[in-house]
Amino acid sequence: xxxxxxxPLIGLWFAFLALPLAGWKNSLWIGLGCAAVVFVVSAARASxxxxxxxxxxxxxxxxxxxxxxxxxxxxxxxxxxxxxxLLIIALPWTLDRYSTDVLVxxxxxxxxxxxxxxxxxxxxxxxxxxxxxxxxGAYSYALLNSWYGLSFWxxxxxxxxxSALFGIILGIPVLRLRGDYLAIVTLGFGxxxxxxxNNWDNVTQGPNGILGIxxxxxxxxxxxxxxxxxxxxxxxxxxxxxIVNRLDKSRLGRAWAAMxxxxxxxxxxxxxxxxxxxSAFAFGAxxxxxxxxxxxxxxxxxxxxxFTFFExxxxxxxxxxxxxxxxxxxxxxxxxxxxxxxxxxELTLFRPMLxxxxxxxxxxxxxxxxxxxKGQRHHLERDKPESKTGAGR
Amino acid sequence: xxxxxxxxxxxxxxxxxxxVSLEVRSGQVVCLIGSNGAxxxxxxxxxxxxxxxxxxxxxxxxxxxxxxxxxxxxxRGICQVPEGRRIFPHLTVLENLEMGAFLRNDAGGVKDDLxxxxxxFPVLHERRGQRGGTLSGGEQQxxxxxxxxxxxxxxxxxxxxxxxxxxxxxETIFGVLARIRDEGTGIFLxxxxxxxxxxxxxxxxxxxxxxxxMGDEPAVLRDSPAVREAYLGE
Numbered sequence: 001x002x003x004x005x006x007x008p009l010i011g012l013w014f015a016f017l018a019l020p021l022a023g024w025k026n027s028l029w030i031g032l033g034c035a036a037v038v039f040v041v042s043a044a045r046a047s048x049x050x051x052x053x054x055x056x057x058x059x060x061x062x063x064x065x066x067x068x069x070x071x072x073x074x075x076x077x078x079x080x081x082x083x084x085x086l087l088i089i090a091l092p093w094t095l096d097r098y099s100t101d102v103l104v105x106x107x108x109x110x111x112x113x114x115x116x117x118x119x120x121x122x123x124x125x126x127x128x129x130x131x132x133x134x135x136x137g138a139y140s141y142a143l144l145n146s147w148y149g150l151s152f153w154x155x156x157x158x159x160x161x162x163s164a165l166f167g168i169i170l171g172i173p174v175l176r177l178r179g180d181y182l183a184i185v186t187l188g189f190g191x192x193x194x195x196x197x198n199n200w201d202n203v204t205q206g207p208n209g210i211l212g213i214x215x216x217x218x219x220x221x222x223x224x225x226x227x228x229x230x231x232x233x234x235x236x237x238x239x240x241x242x243i244v245n246r247l248d249k250s251r252l253g254r255a256w257a258a259m260x261x262x263x264x265x266x267x268x269x270x271x272x273x274x275x276x277x278x279s280a281f282a283f284g285a286x287x288x289x290x291x292x293x294x295x296x297x298x299x300x301x302x303x304x305x306x307f308t309f310f311e312x313x314x315x316x317x318x319x320x321x322x323x324x325x326x327x328x329x330x331x332x333x334x335x336x337x338x339x340x341x342x343x344x345x346e347l348t349l350f351r352p353m354l355x356x357x358x359x360x361x362x363x364x365x366x367x368x369x370x371x372x373x374k375g376q377r378h379h380l381e382r383d384k385p386e387s388k389t390g391a392g393r
Numbered sequence: 394x395x396x397x398x399x400x401x402x403x404x405x406x407x408x409x410x411x412x413v414s415l416e417v418r419s420g421q422v423v424c425l426i427g428s429n430g431a432x433x434x435x436x437x438x439x440x441x442x443x444x445x446x447x448x449x450x451x452x453x454x455x456x457x458x459x460x461x462x463x464x465x466x467x468x469r470g471i472c473q474v475p476e477g478r479r480i481f482p483h484l485t486v487l488e489n490l491e492m493g494a495f496l497r498n499d500a501g502g503v504k505d506d507l508x509x510x511x512x513x514f515p516v517l518h519e520r521r522g523q524r525g526g527t528l529s530g531g532e533q534q535x536x537x538x539x540x541x542x543x544x545x546x547x548x549x550x551x552x553x554x555x556x557x558x559x560x561x562x563x564e565t566i567f568g569v570l571a572r573i574r575d576e577g578t579g580i581f582l583x584x585x586x587x588x589x590x591x592x593x594x595x596x597x598x599x600x601x602x603x604x605x606x607m608g609d610e611p612a613v614l615r616d617s618p619a620v621r622e623a624y625l626g627e
Binding site for chain 1: 438441442443462463464467468472473475479480481482483484488491492493495496540541544
């Protein structure tokens with residue numbers, strides 16, 4: 001089919017999709033809008049392919065490409081990093097309480113997304129029940145605090161440890177599972193944890209949740225303002241980024257990459273699959289535990305409702321949208337998917353639809369995610385690839 | 394060097410290996426020929442420890458290794474080049490080679506071996522920054538062999554290295570295999586291409602439905618009417 005012949009068809013298709021949601025008139029506009037977007041995109045692609053992209057269009061394109069390349073390449077450059085850090089530190093002073101609170105949530109999601117990225121991005125194990133570990137972390141603090149008065153800092157350790165333990169508990173039965181089977185089991189696991197929390201009334205208080213969870217103290221200072229949590233989350237995020245980055249470049253990170261690419265061959269190369277898989281689940285879950293404890297302390301109230309399957313899906317979307325296995329990408333994904341819905345409050349009803357649309361568009365246009373993981377991450381000898389000419393010799 | 398004694402393996406309900414016994418003497422090239430589904434790859438995977446043997450034993454220099462994990466087998470000096478050039482497609486050539494040396498701690502020795510395999514297959518050096526999946530079929534097979542060599546094996550297990558490759562490429566690859574053999578690495582070769590395998594080996598086994606039905610010198614097998622009819626197409 002020619003490039004332009006499909007334009008009206010795509011418009012019609014989207015109009016048809018929107019029909020039950022938006023009524024006749026709006027569907028017509030949605031159809032026309034989609035057709036226009038497709039037209040512009042295919043025209044741009046066609047002219048780029050024929051090399052006829054001249055003048056300003058070409059400049060915009062190369063400008064955009066180089067700006068993007070800058071973000072992808074320079075993210076670890078020290079100068080820009082310190083500038084970025086300064087901005088992060090100064091940010092809450094320029095914002096109101098509400099926006100700061102949104103950023104705290106963003107930070108928690110950054111931790112969660114980075115943790116899930118260990119499992120999905122690095123090790124290639126599709127986990128649809130990741131929120132279960134978040135719940136384990138959150139409930140460990142909530143329960144230990146309300147029963148035994150355990151304070152925040154030791155609870156942070158306990159939360160991480162128990163989440164990691166649950167990661168291993170999930171990991172053991174799925175050692176021999178791959179791909180879609182694994183996804184189904186993890187999904188089930190997530191639901192089991194949620195249902196247990198929901199129904200084990202005399203421990204978790206069921207759907208009523210746990211109220212009055214204690215705030216953390218830093219020395220004598222009680223942390224309760226959004227700004228306090230903001231800095232707490234920033235520090236924890238930095239710790240997370242540091243460790244996850246180290247993990248990626250470690251021997252274990254290489255084993256994960258090999259297992260992601262081809263499990264059997266990795267095994268033949270001497271990668272211990274049991275250890276490698278369990279460590280991926282444990283390390284991934286640990287960050288969810290981290291996030292969970294902070295979430296409990298920030299909200300002072302948790303209930304199973306915060307840990308539904310949809311949360312797992314959102315976190316997975318952050319990883320996929322940002323760029324699997326890419327640490328800055330995953331952070332960007334987490335940022336976009338928490339901040340954007342807040343900015344577009346009026347469109348709350350359309351959130352799942354917009355999210356779905358964004359995912360479809362990403363898979364079609366940029367399947368590697370917004371920021372692609374660096375190709376060459378591990379070096380024996382540091383040198384640039386010389387020839388990029390295919391294999392035709 | 395390596396000996397299989399009455400090895401049984403079940404793939405689910407299927408009795409894939411029904412008492413396989415064979416021997417690879419050190420310094421020898423031994424081949425295993427047979428048709429599709431005879432159990433050749435299952436045999437290699439059993440040696441590598443990926444397939445758990447249900448009965449029988451596998452001995453490496455007299456020591457039982459069939460209960461060990463795949464990484465222990467690699468550590469003991471047996472490395473496999475799996476069928477169908479299964480390289481890591483999204484890792485670069487260099488990263489693929491590094492994965493071969495995953496269990497080694499001697500950075501210097503790894504560096505030397507990297508130079509060594511690059512001298513065996515110069516094309517890999519040229520393409521070291523490229524992703525494995527962008528290589529041609531022949532180059533991928535070379536990479537798979539080089540990757541296994543990076544583990545510094547005493548015994549190399551090769552699963553159908555000629556599969557789907559042009560004759561000229563096969564010639565190059567077998568030229569290198571001959572060099573590896575001459576440098577003292579044992580080779581256990583699984584092939585469907587019986588001509589090629591019999592010409593290259595010092596000893597040959599024929600496998601059918603999970604059993605070894607013959608084992609002799611290649612010249613003897615080449616003269617056997619059964620082998621000629623079934624595997625040499627005469």
